[in-house]
Amino acid sequence: MRYYAFMHTVQVKPQEIFQALADPTRVRIVRLLAETGEESCLCELVDSLLEPQYKLSRHVKVLRQAGLLSAVKEGRWVYHRLVEGIPYLDRLYEALRLLPDVDGGFAHDVERFRQRMCLREDGRCRIGIQTPELAAGGE
Amino acid sequence: MRYYAFMHTVQVKPQEIFQALADPTRVRIVRLLAETGEESCLCELVDSLLEPQYKLSRHVKVLRQAGLLSAVKEGRWVYHRLVEGIPYLDRLYEALRLLPDVDGGFAHDVERFRQRMCLREDGRCRIGIQTPELAAGGE
DNA sequence: TGCATAAATGCATAATAACGCATGTATGCA
DNA sequence: TGCATACATGCGTTATTATGCATTTATGCA
Numbered sequence: 215m216r217y218y219a220f221m222h223t224v225q226v227k228p229q230e231i232f233q234a235l236a237d238p239t240r241v242r243i244v245r246l247l248a249e250t251g252e253e254s255c256l257c258e259l260v261d262s263l264l265e266p267q268y269k270l271s272r273h274v275k276v277l278r279q280a281g282l283l284s285a286v287k288e289g290r291w292v293y294h295r296l297v298e299g300i301p302y303l304d305r306l307y308e309a310l311r312l313l314p315d316v317d318g319g320f321a322h323d324v325e326r327f328r329q330r331m332c333l334r335e336d337g338r339c340r341i342g343i344q345t346p347e348l349a350a351g352g353e
Numbered sequence: 354m355r356y357y358a359f360m361h362t363v364q365v366k367p368q369e370i371f372q373a374l375a376d377p378t379r380v381r382i383v384r385l386l387a388e389t390g391e392e393s394c395l396c397e398l399v400d401s402l403l404e405p406q407y408k409l410s411r412h413v414k415v416l417r418q419a420g421l422l423s424a425v426k427e428g429r430w431v432y433h434r435l436v437e438g439i440p441y442l443d444r445l446y447e448a449l450r451l452l453p454d455v456d457g458g459f460a461h462d463v464e465r466f467r468q469r470m471c472l473r474e475d476g477r478c479r480i481g482i483q484t485p486e487l488a489a490g491g492e
Numbered sequence: 493t494g495c496a497t498a499a500a501t502g503c504a505t506a507a508t509a510a511c512g513c514a515t516g517t518a519t520g521c522a
Numbered sequence: 523t524g525c526a527t528a529c530a531t532g533c534g535t536t537a538t539t540a541t542g543c544a545t546t547t548a549t550g551c552a
Binding site: 290291 | 550
């Protein structure tokens, strides 16, 4: 398991950034992190977005390879956060924060995320997936 | 041939916007219009991007359906412009303007576009595709 | 040192999307 | 009224991508 800090301005083509956001689940992930400004481990994302672990693991990988997320491993947990400080990416996050939440689905993601963050100890996640049926398969 | 003014905030899902930009040719189109602030007919796009007419016609349609472009028909010509005034779209265009032009390819697009715009009369395009081999097929 | 657990991934399948070729549609002009 | 032309599109092919199931890897703790 290796994590890369991608050299944006030289390696990532524009369409690859947008392609990374072309999937609804990946948009939910990035919107959640852009809206809350938090970093999150995978099990927190699972409990917030209510999607299977393997699915989010893959999507997070795509976002990482596109240079939108960086990951830091801490013990068994891997914390994901937005790559910030790159002008065009920061604008992109602004755009995401300005998106309307038509059906209120995103508000629910944020609410579940905030609840889940309350279970942290010393600002770190100490538990795993709290929605058992998502730990290894579909809903 | 009908053109729609899409109701953004209610009809277009976030990922559809990004999916529209997930193709390199479509990124070139939107970047060109965002950078120059111009509107453009299809034949001007063909001569600027050096891509076949049918290809750009399709890509422009995708961008239109995603709500990024609006189109106005004037005689035989159809002028395409960015949909502006929607906060998250305007941010998106800002992001596009901030993208680095690694290989200089985009600068060439802009240069060809500006040259092509010099052939307008009274601010309107009066000619067709000037690169014959692109009028109906590949290069 | 073995077990529980957070996260990653190989594989097969299904859905999606881009492309080239050719043709169709619509508009203006002689 | 017929022709030239700006733009749109149906079709078949190919390439890419998302998903679910199952399993593997890696880390901490008893």
